[in-house]
Amino acid sequence: MTTRYFGKPIKRNEDPRLLTGQALFVDDVHLPDMLHVAFVRSDLAHARIRRIDTAAARERPGVVAVYTAEDLGDYWRPGPLLVPPPPVKDIVFHQRTQVPLAKDKVRHAGEAVAMVVAESRYIAEDAAEEIFVEYEPLPGVVDLEEALQPDAPRVHEDLESNLAAHVIQEKGSYATAREQADVVISRRFVYDRGTAAAMENRGIVAHWDFKSQHLTVWDTTQAPIPIRNGLAAMLGLSEHQVRVIAPFIGGGFGPKIMMFYPEEMLLPWVSMQLKRPVKWIEDREENFYATTQERGQIHQAEMALTQDGRILGVKDVFLHDTGAYDPYGLTVPINSQCTLLGCYDVPNYYSEFRVVFTNKPIVTPYRGAGRQHGVFVMERLLDLAARELGLDRAEIRRRNFIPPDKFPYNNQIIYQDFAPLVYDSGNYEPALDKALELIDYQRFIQEEQPRLRAEGRKVGLGIVTYVEGTGIGPYEGARVTVEASGKVSVATGIGTQGQGHFTSFAQLVAEQLGVDVGDIFLVTGDTDQFYWGAGTFASRGAVVAGNAIHAGAQAVRRKILKMASEELEVAEEDLELVDGTVRVKGVPDSAIKLGELAVKANPLRGAVKPDAEPGLEATAYFGPERGATASGVHAMILEIDPETMLVEIQKYVVVHDCGKVINPLILEGQIQGGVAQGIGNAFYEQLFFSENGTLLNASFMDYLLPTATDVPAIISDHLETPSPLNPLGVKGAGEAGAIPVGPLFAQAVEDALDIPGLEIREIPLSPNRLFELIRGERTEREADHG
Amino acid sequence: MNEHIAVTVTVNGQEYTRQVEPRMLLSDFLRHELDLTGTHVGCEHGVCGACTILLNGEPVRSCLLFAVQVQGQAITTVEGLASGPDPEDLHPLQQGFWEAHGLQCGFCTPGFLMTLVPFLEENPDPTEAEIREALSGNLCRCTGYQKIVEAVQLAAEKMRG
Ligand code: FES
Ligand code: FES
Numbered sequence: 001m002t003t004r005y006f007g008k009p010i011k012r013n014e015d016p017r018l019l020t021g022q023a024l025f026v027d028d029v030h031l032p033d034m035l036h037v038a039f040v041r042s043d044l045a046h047a048r049i050r051r052i053d054t055a056a057a058r059e060r061p062g063v064v065a066v067y068t069a070e071d072l073g074d075y076w077r078p079g080p081l082l083v084p085p086p087p088v089k090d091i092v093f094h095q096r097t098q099v100p101l102a103k104d105k106v107r108h109a110g111e112a113v114a115m116v117v118a119e120s121r122y123i124a125e126d127a128a129e130e131i132f133v134e135y136e137p138l139p140g141v142v143d144l145e146e147a148l149q150p151d152a153p154r155v156h157e158d159l160e161s162n163l164a165a166h167v168i169q170e171k172g173s174y175a176t177a178r179e180q181a182d183v184v185i186s187r188r189f190v191y192d193r194g195t196a197a198a199m200e201n202r203g204i205v206a207h208w209d210f211k212s213q214h215l216t217v218w219d220t221t222q223a224p225i226p227i228r229n230g231l232a233a234m235l236g237l238s239e240h241q242v243r244v245i246a247p248f249i250g251g252g253f254g255p256k257i258m259m260f261y262p263e264e265m266l267l268p269w270v271s272m273q274l275k276r277p278v279k280w281i282e283d284r285e286e287n288f289y290a291t292t293q294e295r296g297q298i299h300q301a302e303m304a305l306t307q308d309g310r311i312l313g314v315k316d317v318f319l320h321d322t323g324a325y326d327p328y329g330l331t332v333p334i335n336s337q338c339t340l341l342g343c344y345d346v347p348n349y350y351s352e353f354r355v356v357f358t359n360k361p362i363v364t365p366y367r368g369a370g371r372q373h374g375v376f377v378m379e380r381l382l383d384l385a386a387r388e389l390g391l392d393r394a395e396i397r398r399r400n401f402i403p404p405d406k407f408p409y410n411n412q413i414i415y416q417d418f419a420p421l422v423y424d425s426g427n428y429e430p431a432l433d434k435a436l437e438l439i440d441y442q443r444f445i446q447e448e449q450p451r452l453r454a455e456g457r458k459v460g461l462g463i464v465t466y467v468e469g470t471g472i473g474p475y476e477g478a479r480v481t482v483e484a485s486g487k488v489s490v491a492t493g494i495g496t497q498g499q500g501h502f503t504s505f506a507q508l509v510a511e512q513l514g515v516d517v518g519d520i521f522l523v524t525g526d527t528d529q530f531y532w533g534a535g536t537f538a539s540r541g542a543v544v545a546g547n548a549i550h551a552g553a554q555a556v557r558r559k560i561l562k563m564a565s566e567e568l569e570v571a572e573e574d575l576e577l578v579d580g581t582v583r584v585k586g587v588p589d590s591a592i593k594l595g596e597l598a599v600k601a602n603p604l605r606g607a608v609k610p611d612a613e614p615g616l617e618a619t620a621y622f623g624p625e626r627g628a629t630a631s632g633v634h635a636m637i638l639e640i641d642p643e644t645m646l647v648e649i650q651k652y653v654v655v656h657d658c659g660k661v662i663n664p665l666i667l668e669g670q671i672q673g674g675v676a677q678g679i680g681n682a683f684y685e686q687l688f689f690s691e692n693g694t695l696l697n698a699s700f701m702d703y704l705l706p707t708a709t710d711v712p713a714i715i716s717d718h719l720e721t722p723s724p725l726n727p728l729g730v731k732g733a734g735e736a737g738a739i740p741v742g743p744l745f746a747q748a749v750e751d752a753l754d755i756p757g758l759e760i761r762e763i764p765l766s767p768n769r770l771f772e773l774i775r776g777e778r779t780e781r782e783a784d785h786g
Numbered sequence: 787m788n789e790h791i792a793v794t795v796t797v798n799g800q801e802y803t804r805q806v807e808p809r810m811l812l813s814d815f816l817r818h819e820l821d822l823t824g825t826h827v828g829c830e831h832g833v834c835g836a837c838t839i840l841l842n843g844e845p846v847r848s849c850l851l852f853a854v855q856v857q858g859q860a861i862t863t864v865e866g867l868a869s870g871p872d873p874e875d876l877h878p879l880q881q882g883f884w885e886a887h888g889l890q891c892g893f894c895t896p897g898f899l900m901t902l903v904p905f906l907e908e909n910p911d912p913t914e915a916e917i918r919e920a921l922s923g924n925l926c927r928c929t930g931y932q933k934i935v936e937a938v939q940l941a942a943e944k945m946r947g
Contacts, residue, residue, distance in 0.1 A: 251891045666887065670890075
């Protein structure tokens with residue numbers, strides 16, 4: 001019997017390096033003669049730049065160069081559009097992408113205005129403080145709804161308004177559904193801004209080697225290959241003259257795939273200008289302004305239902321805040337639009353959104369990437385409908401699930417990958433049942449909660465479902481090589497930020513080649529090792545790169561079997577790959593080591609067959625026809641301290657279905673980490689902007705991330721509904737943990753407080769906000785504008 | 787600000803002397819002067835704990851100290867935890883983290899390890915609540931902490947033998 005590697009909780013190959021401090025992160029790159037960069041950033045969110053005085057800075061000893069937009073000459077141009085708008089009918093989209101350094105005016109606090117290059121970071125920062133920028137402050141656009149008022153100041157004056165995009169997608173006829181409905185639930189929902197706060201800030205080291213005419217860039221990016229391609233184009237170099245390395249990355253979560261950040265455009269250029277290596281490492285405060293953020297939507301939504309709780313239709317009209325620019329196109333609001341329908345069979349859907357420019361940091365996907373907003377609206381509408389109809393909240397969900405025989409299920413709208421939103425597979429009821437059982441639903445609502453309530457305690461339960469579109473195209477590739485040592489190397493283009501790819505991908509190869517996982521060496525995120533690819537986003541690593549690696553390993557396996565059958569003069573069917581050897585089944589003595597075979601496959605003298613490819617190596621690509629839809633159910637029980645409004649989570653259950661699982665240990669880690677971020681987003685983290693658009697809490701003292709005492713232990717269980725869209729049957733799992741936590745909190749908090757008429761229709765919450773809601777305070781945030 | 791002062795420290799048993807500006811942070815000193823880049827910097831304002839090292843055996847945040855303040859003292863960084871280059875040489879805590887999947891991106895990990903070494907020495911059989919309390923000064927954005935808790939439990943077991 002050959003050893004199985006797929007599906008095993010194998011500990012990670014990459015860990016010894018990380019545990020001993022040997023793993024290379026961008027800020028660990030030290031090069032001789034390296035210069036350091038600091039940026040001057042605007043304190044104001046919206047202002048005209050009158051004058052920049054750099055004289056004092058230029059004179060400071062140790063300063064090598066200072067640049068403003070003027071000094072960039074022809075190199076100054078807005079960044080590229082990362083994702084074009086999808087082919088939806090009558091779509092409006094105004095492209096306004098970020099600039100390397102602000103010229104004429106600044107559009108958000110933290111926008112870079114000047115750049116200092118010096119012999120040390122300390123000197124660069126001193127000099128940056130000596131640069132004087134004279135601004136003419138302009139009124140800021142902060143509130144989403146006010147942004148679209150006719151007299152609102154404009155973020156981009158060449159546009160008629162702050163409207164960045166307008167999209168309508170429709171399935172069936174909501175108007176007809178509404179006429180037939182027994183009940184219509186209509187509400188306003190608000191989801192406010194947060195930040196990814198990866199523990200590692202961004203950073204770039206660029207090294208133009210003048211003599212070899214070659215540029216090497218170390219970048220905290222999730223997409224090294226597109227960065228290489230873009231840099232080559234911007235700098236007028238061949239792609240072969242540019243090498244981009246994304247080494248170990250200290251957490252990505254989406255914002256590390258902005259493409260191009262101003263600093264990413266500038267550092268390589270500066271290195272070419274000065275012919276010296278240059279380094280810039282973002283500090284935490286900069287990260288709060290200069291790294292992209294997410295969330296910030298206001299929905300006016302309604303649901304039409306029959307008396308027995310069947311959904312006839314949903315209508316949702318929302319505003320999405322893109323910040324000062326929109327380089328990532330419409331990915332986030334399209335995700336909200338397309339994830340809202342969730343696990344439910346909704347015959348009629350009308351969804352309309354407007355994207356608005358504001359004087360706030362740029363919005364691009366952050367774990368969940370807009371999906372949580374859709375899930376929040378849908379799940380809350382269902383809760384409100386259940387209450388109105390006197391139905392159990394689990395039952396109303398069950399009644400509306402897409403039945404298992406309806407897959408593939410076509411939602412008849414266009415998804416972020418420009419393909420129709422078709423769910424590949426799913427089986428939602430067993431997941432719900434499992435979650436109800438694990439949270440002990442009936443006992444809690446029938447015995448536990450009444451008993452505790454009688455004691456005056458505020459305990460509540462939440463249970464919500466979600467889907468997650470994962471593993472979208474276009475494609476990834478991989479090269480698998482058996483080396484003379486018998487070890488196997490695997491090269492792929494995506495970057496990795498802690499997802500355990502070094503191990504899960506090795507497992508796929510081990511499964512095919514019978515080589516121990518520890519003997520498989522994965523190279524990822526180095527454009528010199530693998531040329532083609534798109535990057536790590538949308539929970540696609542395991543699905544898209546995973547299947548490419550699987551295909552590459554299968555091809556190498558075929559080569560091994562063919563060669564060995566000739567060498568050993570036996571039929572291929574009689575061979576097996578075990579312990580790094582290929583051998584005749586049941587005859588261990590007949591084995592050839594894979595390393596020996598690799599040497600034979602690459603002779604240095606003598607003749608080979610015509611068309612023979614050297615080596616035991618294969619390159620393969622995988623591009624799914626469309627994304628795979630994962631799903632799940634989260635449930636929790638929490639208690640609220642009525643004195644402090646602090647929340648204690650007593651039990652948290654996740655039942656998740658992401659198809660086949662490569663490594664359950666890694667999957668659990670992804671889910672637990674996602675839930676922790678979701679909890680932060682739901683109850684701890686909120687970016688507060690002043691009315692002028694400056695950020696009031698740009699530090700870890702004021703922006704609270706959940707700690708080990710805030711995040712509970714999570715009980716999880718998995719169902720496996722394989723995806724028919726890829727040979728491994730996998731679906732992505734990277735974002736699932738974070739997606740449904742908002743509506744889960746809202747439902748559980750409402751249930752715990754048990755105050756008639758109190759509805760929670762916003763995220764994030766906080767103890768303070770709960771007090772306000774209980775007192776019935778109508779604040780700016782929840783007031784109905786017009 | 788450009789005058790330099792000599793600083794001599796013992797790091798992981800080895801003595802180093804460097805000329806530094808008085809304002810140089812200890813975290814920068816370790817990382818960029820001594821090239822001990824295992825100590826990470828996540829906030830530079832004392833909250834995240836990624837830069838935690840042992841100063842004379844006590845966990846401290848190296849971003850809150852200047853290099854000149856540790857003149858003549860002894861420091862242990864994450865590079866000094868394992869007794870050798872092989873997996874068997876890993877400190878029980880490192881092994882616990884490896885086995886329990888207590889790290890994902892690994893950026894926060896050195897800070898957690900250095901916080902936990904003295905914790906387990908003082909408290910060889912901690913409860914889960916005590917472990918969570920001990921971890922609560924360090925931020926991790928990837929793991930959700932549960933597997934870190936399990937890693938500490940495993941390590942404690944190993945260290946008790
Ligand atoms: S870097 Fe020192 S505590 Fe965050
Ligand atoms: S493992 Fe990434 S921050 Fe902790």
